[in-house]
Each structure stands twice: as structure tokens, then as C-alpha cells.
Amino acid sequence: MNRRICIISGAAAALLLGGCSPTPQLKVKEAVLTLSPVDNNPSAMHFNVYGGPEDVHLLRVSSPSAIRVEMHDVTVDAKTGAVTMAPMNRVLIPSGEKVAFKKGGKHVMMWGVNVIPRRLGVIETEFLFSNNVRILVKARVQEIDGSDPDEKKAIDG
Numbered sequence: 001m002n003r004r005i006c007i008i009s010g011a012a013a014a015l016l017l018g019g020c021s022p023t024p025q026l027k028v029k030e031a032v033l034t035l036s037p038v039d040n041n042p043s044a045m046h047f048n049v050y051g052g053p054e055d056v057h058l059l060r061v062s063s064p065s066a067i068r069v070e071m072h073d074v075t076v077d078a079k080t081g082a083v084t085m086a087p088m089n090r091v092l093i094p095s096g097e098k099v100a101f102k103k104g105g106k107h108v109m110m111w112g113v114n115v116i117p118r119r120l121g122v123i124e125t126e127f128l129f130s131n132n133v134r135i136l137v138k139a140r141v142q143e144i145d146g147s148d149p150d151e152k153k154a155i156d157g
């Protein structure tokens with residue numbers, strides 16, 4: 001039945017388009033926290049945000065297992081190649097678009113990641129948006145080489 005609806009042409013198709021392509025959902029996916037190999041240095045989280053039915057801003061990222069969490073953007077000096085990062089207060093997530101927080105670009109930094117995510121291999125992280133939506137994500141936790149956290153390896157044997 002749905003297939004037949006989808007091939008109706010013209011104005012009817014425009015009206016029914018919502019039934020064929022689902023309304024985009026605000027989502028956070030592919031979240032990974034890479035632990036800093038140096039104690040006291042911040043760990044970096046990367047993830048993708050998928051925009052929902054309306055433009056929103058990502059306002060805050062937080063975790064009960066980290067002391068401080070900041071959103072950062074990276075700029076590269078065209079002349080010197082020097083890389084600097086600066087905190088961001090908010091990040092626009094356009095409707096239906098993917099915004100990547102990835103290596104060499106926007107990212108989240110976490111200071112003071114406690115032992116719980118290091119043992120579990122996942123960290124509870126909350127993403128707060130300007131439309132008051134809070135998305136709770138269990139992000140994978142890894143060492144810098146991509147393996148499980150050392151504390152988890154010690155438990156798993």
C-alpha cells in the first residue's frame with residue numbers, strides 16, 4: 001500500500017510526502033570517548049548529531065562521570081598551520097542535517113573522567129538542546145589505540 005502512495009504524482013504526492021520520507025528525528029549517534037593517555041589531560045568525545053524536524057542548538061554536553069565537559073571548535077591558521085581550539089557555547093543543528101563532532105573538527109572535551117566508565121567501557125552522557133530535549137547516550141569508551149579501557153581489560157582478564 002505504501003508503495004502505491006509513493007508513486008502518486010503531482011500535488012497529491014507533495015501532500016503525502018510525509019508518509020514516504022519519515023520526519024527527521026533529533027538524534028545523537030556514534031558517540032565515542034577516547035581517553036587521554038596522560039592523567040589530568042582531557043579526553044575527547046566524538047559523535048554525530050542528526051537534526052530533527054526543526055533547527056535547534058546543542059547547548060550543553062554533560063556527564064555524571066566527568067568533572068568538567070566543554071564543546072570545542074578547532075581552527076587551523078592558514079599561514080602557520082597552528083591548531084587552536086576554543087570553547088563553543090552553542091552549536092546549530094539544522095533540521096534534517098548531520099553535524100559531525102570529529103577528529104580535527106568540533107569535539108567535546110571531558111576532564112576528570114572517573115573510574116565507572118573506565119570499568120564499564122561506556123560513559124553516560126547527556127546532550128541538552130535549545131528546544132529542551134535532553135538526549136541520554138551511552139558512549140563507548142576507548143584507549144587512544146581504540147581498545148577497551150585498561151581498567152575494563154583488567155576486569156575482563
Ligand SMILES: [Cu+2]
Nearest residue numbers: 072085107109
Ligand atoms: Cu578541545
